[in-house]
Amino acid sequence: MDVRVNLDDFIKEFAENCENVQRKYYKKNQIITTYIQKRNQICVLLKGEADLVRYDFNGARSIIEHYTAGDFFGEAFYIVSVNNELSVEAKKNCEVLLFSYDNLYGDCKYDCKYGCKYHDMLKENFSKIMVDKMKALNTRIEILTKRTIREKLLGYFNILSTRKLSKSFTIPFSLTDLADYLSVDRSAMMREIKNLKDEGIIEKDGNLFTLLTF
Amino acid sequence: MDVRVNLDDFIKEFAENCENVQRKYYKKNQIITTYIQKRNQICVLLKGEADLVRYDFNGARSIIEHYTAGDFFGEAFYIVSVNNELSVEAKKNCEVLLFSYDNLYGDCKYDCKYGCKYHDMLKENFSKIMVDKMKALNTRIEILTKRTIREKLLGYFNILSTRKLSKSFTIPFSLTDLADYLSVDRSAMMREIKNLKDEGIIEKDGNLFTLLTF
DNA sequence: AATGATTTGTTGCTTTTGCAACTGAAATAT
DNA sequence: ATATTTCAGTTGCAAAAGCAACAAATCATT
Numbered sequence: 508m509d510v511r512v513n514l515d516d517f518i519k520e521f522a523e524n525c526e527n528v529q530r531k532y533y534k535k536n537q538i539i540t541t542y543i544q545k546r547n548q549i550c551v552l553l554k555g556e557a558d559l560v561r562y563d564f565n566g567a568r569s570i571i572e573h574y575t576a577g578d579f580f581g582e583a584f585y586i587v588s589v590n591n592e593l594s595v596e597a598k599k600n601c602e603v604l605l606f607s608y609d610n611l612y613g614d615c616k617y618d619c620k621y622g623c624k625y626h627d628m629l630k631e632n633f634s635k636i637m638v639d640k641m642k643a644l645n646t647r648i649e650i651l652t653k654r655t656i657r658e659k660l661l662g663y664f665n666i667l668s669t670r671k672l673s674k675s676f677t678i679p680f681s682l683t684d685l686a687d688y689l690s691v692d693r694s695a696m697m698r699e700i701k702n703l704k705d706e707g708i709i710e711k712d713g714n715l716f717t718l719l720t721f
Numbered sequence: 722m723d724v725r726v727n728l729d730d731f732i733k734e735f736a737e738n739c740e741n742v743q744r745k746y747y748k749k750n751q752i753i754t755t756y757i758q759k760r761n762q763i764c765v766l767l768k769g770e771a772d773l774v775r776y777d778f779n780g781a782r783s784i785i786e787h788y789t790a791g792d793f794f795g796e797a798f799y800i801v802s803v804n805n806e807l808s809v810e811a812k813k814n815c816e817v818l819l820f821s822y823d824n825l826y827g828d829c830k831y832d833c834k835y836g837c838k839y840h841d842m843l844k845e846n847f848s849k850i851m852v853d854k855m856k857a858l859n860t861r862i863e864i865l866t867k868r869t870i871r872e873k874l875l876g877y878f879n880i881l882s883t884r885k886l887s888k889s890f891t892i893p894f895s896l897t898d899l900a901d902y903l904s905v906d907r908s909a910m911m912r913e914i915k916n917l918k919d920e921g922i923i924e925k926d927g928n929l930f931t932l933l934t935f
Numbered sequence: 936a937a938t939g940a941t942t943t944g945t946t947g948c949t950t951t952t953g954c955a956a957c958t959g960a961a962a963t964a965t
Numbered sequence: 966a967t968a969t970t971t972c973a974g975t976t977g978c979a980a981a982a983g984c985a986a987c988a989a990a991t992c993a994t995t
Contacts, residue, residue: 561866569866584855637851641798644858651865652775652783652904654983655951683972690866692953697974699951868953869981897942906983911944913981 529605533597540605542582542593547607550581555601558684561593570688572643573679583607584640598680651690656699659689664709668718675717682714743819747811754819756796756807761821764795769815772898775807784902786857787893797821798854812894865904870913873903878923882932889931896928 530553533539539557540548552574559572559580571593574580580595646666653659663685667676678685682700686693703709710717744767747753753771754762766788773786773794785807788794794809860880867873877899881890892899896914900907917923924931 561863563867567868571862637855641851641855641858644855644862648785648858648861648865649775651862653777654781654904654906657951681972682974690868692868693973694954694975695952698976701974871981895942896944907943908945908984909982912946915944 527606531603531605533601533603535597535599537597537601539595539597539601539603540581541595547583548581549579549583549606550595551604552576552578552580553602553604556598556679557595557601558598558680559593559595560687568687569690570680570684571647573684573688575679579636579640581605584637647688656689656691656696657703659691660696660699660703661708663689664716664718667716674719675715677714678716741820745817745819747815747817749811749813751811751815753809753811753815753817754795755809761797762795763793763797763820764809765818766790766792766794767816767818770812770893771809771815772812772894773807773809774901782901783904784894784898785861787898787902789893793850793854798851861902870903870905870910871917873905874910874913874917875922877903878930878932881930888933889929891928892930 531539533555540550554576557574557580558570559574561569561571563569572580574595650659650662650666653662664676667678668674670676680688682697683693686696689696700709700711704711708718708720710719745753747769754764768790770790771788771794772784773788775783775785777783786794788809864873864876864880867876878890881892882888884890894902896911897907900910903910914923914925918925922932922934924933
């Protein structure tokens with residue numbers, strides 16, 4: 508099993524066969540879960556797109572991670588030491604599997620006709636999932652430590668380009684959200700994108716970007 | 722076993738009794754390890770202080786984590802997706818335990834007169850250690866997403882204050898290093914610290930800070 | 936105790952960023 | 966099909982941050 512699970516092979520069967528799991532539906536802009544209730548919830552996004560966001564005390568929004576079908580999220584992966592409100596927001600209509608970490612590691616007291624074979628698989632791969640989360644956090648830190656908007660943009664573009672093995676790539680969210688992900692002012696970011704275009708460093712067609720240098 | 726291990730109860734015994742482990746000494750400013758060689762190394766800092774740092778392509782230094790005695794570090798906890806040079810630098814003379822992740826999970830082919838009881842303990846607690854690492858990463862992200870130096874400083878001070886359960890606390894490194902941790906220019910940070918003092922928001926005596934507001 | 940290296944503290948100047956405000960385009964809902 | 970909301974793109978201006986350079990203080994080493 509890959510860290511980013513194969514839906515066909517694993518999750519669908521899990522959702523259909525293990526009674527110890529909830530399947531829920533969320534509409535666009537609904538909050539799927541918040542990370543303040545110490546529920547140790549584990550979630551798998553089956554369909555749709557969602558963001559893990561933080562709202563600062565002064566209202567500034569910051570996107571921590573972006574999820575697509577097959578991604579794991581939930582409090583269990585994201586224990587935080589500081590007092591801040593984290594929540595997962597549906598960006599499109601979403602279908603989500605929900606179960607708890609305690610449930611996963613503790614005794615399964617419910618009837619589970621497959622003997623929790625799916626729980627066991629998750630258990631075994633929990634550390635792999637954690638490692639994947641760590642990668643995402645490290646990636647974000649790498650970008651946030653860049654000191655200028657230009658470097659943040661280019662750093663992020665390079666990561667997307669490397670992932671796609673192509674000079675061209677689409678950003679996984681709107682430009683407004685990209686600013687929140689890079690943690691910079693949107694208009695300042697737009698200005699910098701314009702500069703990069705004018706200087707012939709990137710090309711942009713909607714959300715499709717191309718790196719012209721290397 | 723706590724995530725930040727109790728040296729007396731665990732590590733010292735481990736170091737003395739398990740033959741599958743190396744103990745090494747590093748002088749101040751020496752590089753303890755780099756995260757590019759895929760050695761899956763796990764390290765425990767027995768004595769001294771060290772920083773996990775990244776050097777940008779243009780030379781900008783950035784402190785990711787700060788370690789004191791009892792902390793775990795090493796590639797195994799810090800797998801990164803992007804191409805950047807991470808290294809752990811001794812800030813003082815250090816004593817370090819070294820062993821490998823593969824060794825931990827694979828069969829222990831060496832003689833280990835305690836039957837690798839220590840390895841087993843680590844194995845069991847690996848996910849806890851990972852969670853601790855995640856906390857550290859999340860803390861750093863929380864600070865880095867703040868948009869001004871003032872907010873970064875106050876955010877970090879609040880975390881230190883909360884940890885110590887006191888309005889007064891000492892920063893765990895020099896002001897120069899603090900700037901690298903917050904990923905900002907040192908002189909600009911000093912200016913902002915001065916502003917905070919002048920406005921009666923903080924007090925500062927060397928590396929001892931006090932938050933005057935709440 | 937003297938020397939050299941590092942850290943702290945400060946300042947002038949320039950560049951970058953954030954803020955506010957607005958327009959047109961695109962998407963969504965009625 | 967039209968109204969409404971969201972998103973993209975711009976700009977002027979003010980505030981913040983970075984850069985460079987230097988002196989004073991502190992720390993470390995011989």
